[in-house]
Amino acid sequence: MTADDDRRFASPPCMAADIAPEYFDQQQPNDVARWRRAERARLHAARQAMRVEDRRAAGEALAGHLRDLLAARFGEMRDRVVSAYWPINGEPDLRPLMADLHAAGATVALPLVEVKRSPLVFRHWSPATRMVRGDWNIPVPPDTAAAVTPEITLAPLMGWDPAGYRLGYGGGYFDRTLAALSPRSVTIGVGFQAARLDTIHPQPHDIALDFIVTEAGLQVDRDAP
Numbered sequence: 001m002t003a004d005d006d007r008r009f010a011s012p013p014c015m016a017a018d019i020a021p022e023y024f025d026q027q028q029p030n031d032v033a034r035w036r037r038a039e040r041a042r043l044h045a046a047r048q049a050m051r052v053e054d055r056r057a058a059g060e061a062l063a064g065h066l067r068d069l070l071a072a073r074f075g076e077m078r079d080r081v082v083s084a085y086w087p088i089n090g091e092p093d094l095r096p097l098m099a100d101l102h103a104a105g106a107t108v109a110l111p112l113v114e115v116k117r118s119p120l121v122f123r124h125w126s127p128a129t130r131m132v133r134g135d136w137n138i139p140v141p142p143d144t145a146a147a148v149t150p151e152i153t154l155a156p157l158m159g160w161d162p163a164g165y166r167l168g169y170g171g172g173y174f175d176r177t178l179a180a181l182s183p184r185s186v187t188i189g190v191g192f193q194a195a196r197l198d199t200i201h202p203q204p205h206d207i208a209l210d211f212i213v214t215e216a217g218l219q220v221d222r223d224a225p
Contacts, residue, residue: 032201036167043159043167043195047090050192058192058215059092065213066097066154069188073211073223074152078105083122083150083185086110086131086139091156092190092215099127109148112140113173119180120173122148150185153178155209157191164189164208164220165200178207186210189220 050058074080082101087093102108102125109122113135123141134140155174159167166189168174178184189212196219200206212220 029203032203035201036170039167039197039200040158040170044089046194047192050090055090056093059094061215062092062190062213063094063097065215065217066094066188066190067100069211069213069218070152073186077101079107081107081109081148081151083109083111083153084125085154085156085190087156088136088138092192094154094190098125102126107148109150110141111173111177112138117172117176119177122150124148149181153185153187155187155189157189157195157212159195159197159200160189160191160209160212160219161197161199162220163199163202164210164212164222165202165206166209166212167195167197167200172205175205175207188213190214193219 070077084094084098084101085091087095098108108125110125111120111122114121123145124147125141125145129141129145131139132142155166155168157166158169161167166174178187187207187209189209191212191214193214193216195214202208208222209220210222211218
């Protein structure tokens with residue numbers, strides 16, 4: 001058997017992502033989906049294992065870096081519309097930053113699912129908002145809260161890579177939302193430094209974020225020359 005025969009009939013190795021990234025990324029979406037499920041489970045377990053005080057300190061540092069980025073990129077926050085998120089499953093807690101943005105005159109919104117497998121809807125939030133339970137029991141503003149379109153969207157990350165791609169929870173809601181927003185908002189991924197991956201093996205439906213911020217500072221700036 002010749003070397004050409006070997007190449008023609010050999011099965012792709014389990015390390016195909018390292019040996020032939022183009023095979024893994026473009027031609028084997030089922031392999032990518034399995035890999036992502038495993039990575040989500042691993043990263044979620046690592047995040048849940050963080051000590052409470054470490055998670056709190058990381059969240060405070062991250063919020064400080066976000067304040068610096070918002071000031072440098074947007075300046076005055078008055079009348080800006082900023083979508084944040086309500087923390088679940090050990091995500092960085094940005095609620096103090098949300099309150100500060102509200103006090104600075106920004107309109108703060110939270111995303112929620114109104115229709116399954118459809119883009120997210122954003123409702124106005126303030127520290128006085130009486131929250132209700134939405135999908136997955138996540139607190140969300142009530143139906144009476146005004147719907148808004150965010151200019152800036154803060155997106156929690158399960159994982160992230162240096163190209164700006166986000167590994168989320170697997171429902172696809174965030175990518176659908178970005179694709180539907182017109183004009184598209186400036187997107188800032190928010191996560192822990194330990195959640196960095198070499199790549200998420202982006203697929204055609206994945207949309208890169210504009211910035212990624214962790215407790216270690218600004219990690220991705222796709223506006224940079």
